[in-house]
Amino acid sequence: MSDISASGQGLHVSEQEILGALQRVLESQTFSHSVTLRHALEFLVRTNLASPGECIKEYSVATEAFGRGSDFDPKTDNVVRVQMHRLREKLEDYYQVEGQEEQIRIRVPRGHYNPEYARNSEPTEPATARASQAAAFNASLKRKRSIVWIAIVALAASNAFFAVRLYLNEGSRRTVTLSPPLLSLWQPFLSSTKPPLIVFANPAFLVDKEGDLYRYDSPGVISMAMGTRVPALSDPNGPLDGKTEDGPFYYFDSYTGSGELVAASRVSRFVTLHGGNFMVERSGIASDEEILRNNVIFLGGNKEDDILRKLPFSLELVFEPPPPGEYPIGSYIEDRDPAAGQPRTYHLQLDPATGAIQVEYALISLIPNVSPDHYVLNVGGLTTLGTQAAAKFVTSAQDMAILEQMRVRAGKSKADSPFFQALLEVNVRDGVPLNAKCILVHNLK
Numbered sequence: 001m002s003d004i005s006a007s008g009q010g011l012h013v014s015e016q017e018i019l020g021a022l023q024r025v026l027e028s029q030t031f032s033h034s035v036t037l038r039h040a041l042e043f044l045v046r047t048n049l050a051s052p053g054e055c056i057k058e059y060s061v062a063t064e065a066f067g068r069g070s071d072f073d074p075k076t077d078n079v080v081r082v083q084m085h086r087l088r089e090k091l092e093d094y095y096q097v098e099g100q101e102e103q104i105r106i107r108v109p110r111g112h113y114n115p116e117y118a119r120n121s122e123p124t125e126p127a128t129a130r131a132s133q134a135a136a137f138n139a140s141l142k143r144k145r146s147i148v149w150i151a152i153v154a155l156a157a158s159n160a161f162f163a164v165r166l167y168l169n170e171g172s173r174r175t176v177t178l179s180p181p182l183l184s185l186w187q188p189f190l191s192s193t194k195p196p197l198i199v200f201a202n203p204a205f206l207v208d209k210e211g212d213l214y215r216y217d218s219p220g221v222i223s224m225a226m227g228t229r230v231p232a233l234s235d236p237n238g239p240l241d242g243k244t245e246d247g248p249f250y251y252f253d254s255y256t257g258s259g260e261l262v263a264a265s266r267v268s269r270f271v272t273l274h275g276g277n278f279m280v281e282r283s284g285i286a287s288d289e290e291i292l293r294n295n296v297i298f299l300g301g302n303k304e305d306d307i308l309r310k311l312p313f314s315l316e317l318v319f320e321p322p323p324p325g326e327y328p329i330g331s332y333i334e335d336r337d338p339a340a341g342q343p344r345t346y347h348l349q350l351d352p353a354t355g356a357i358q359v360e361y362a363l364i365s366l367i368p369n370v371s372p373d374h375y376v377l378n379v380g381g382l383t384t385l386g387t388q389a390a391a392k393f394v395t396s397a398q399d400m401a402i403l404e405q406m407r408v409r410a411g412k413s414k415a416d417s418p419f420f421q422a423l424l425e426v427n428v429r430d431g432v433p434l435n436a437k438c439i440l441v442h443n444l445k
Helices: 015-026 035-052 057-064 079-096 127-142 178-189 219-223 257-271 287-293 384-394 397-409
Strands: 003-005 010-015 104-106 116-119 145-153 159-167 196-199 206-207 212-215 229-234 245-251 279-282 296-297 317-320 332-335 346-347 357-368 375-381 420-429 430-441
Touching: 010 229, 015 035, 015 104, 035 057, 035 079, 057 079, 057 212, 079 104, 079 430, 116 375, 116 384, 178 357, 178 375, 178 397, 196 257, 196 287, 212 384, 257 384, 317 357, 332 357, 357 384, 375 384, 384 397, 384 430, 397 420
Parallel strands: 196 279, 196 296, 296 375
Antiparallel strands: 003 010, 104 116, 145 159, 206 212, 206 245, 229 245, 317 332, 332 346, 357 375, 357 420, 420 430
């Protein structure tokens, strides 16, 4: 068996060790429902081992791993880039939980498709102990029951229906201890005897008889029942630029952004893996009492939920709605207390040729609720893409460690309030949010 240099460590990893690590990933619970990603990862690793000096081409991945034909054109088909993004996320999830004791780790760096292999710097347990842990973990997961949470996904890109399975605990399960960077943010939501309420943004629309949708931001919309008939549409902030259009229209409140769906899945899984439980509600029907008397994790821009604006707390970073006729491109985030030389507003950055979003912005806000010792965590973007990226950020120990360092540099001390706001800049490619970085922090007093 040949040896391969371990990434960045000057060590050597044998082919046998790599294949063993690969097999454990492929047989893991994390990858159990991802047949396509398992096939892709095995293709990348075995191709790399067979020809370690050669660069794996996108065309080869598309045709041999994802079944595309010989006419595959990466300019019109982004299947490889999208699936590689999903594969990197899955590997990260595996090594954070199931594979955290793995001695050999496999990663697929951004920018190319040649996998790299690194030795875990943490001391590892004997193989028998690791096997016992893995068996206990798998047995625990088998005792979970699946419930189907149906969320309807719309917004400009898709208007399609998705179903997500959220795994809830019924008996004993393996829980993962919070690392220090995650502790200060998540402990209030995991230590309470009452599970947190996860609320996902649920913008309202009117639909006409032809099936055309009109975004409906009327303040009275919460009191309306699904299917309510609206004789005419006159919305100064809507697509009609203040004009009135006769209906009839029908109130339709079951559309949710795909990013909010992914965010809810990620956050609920994070809470469950760390020993907590949770409740889920969509913002359109979450009551004032539910919001104000619980620890709340709100997913989506707070412009989507009138209840959040009722909290008696002054924010320094706020979402601002777009001018009439410019939704969502005209949306932006305003810094109401910018430091000297810092921008006051943060707008979406678009590709000048196509108009596609290239850079998105999102906010993380930890603020007090009305009830004593209750918190609100608002995680949301200017669009659904930002919400998805921000949810990944707050569940990553590495990203939260960087945010915590920025809070300290901004003047945080142990005597300070735990409340803060952070601004994220998110790079977007082919409609997929990639890396998010924290560019600004406000510690709230």
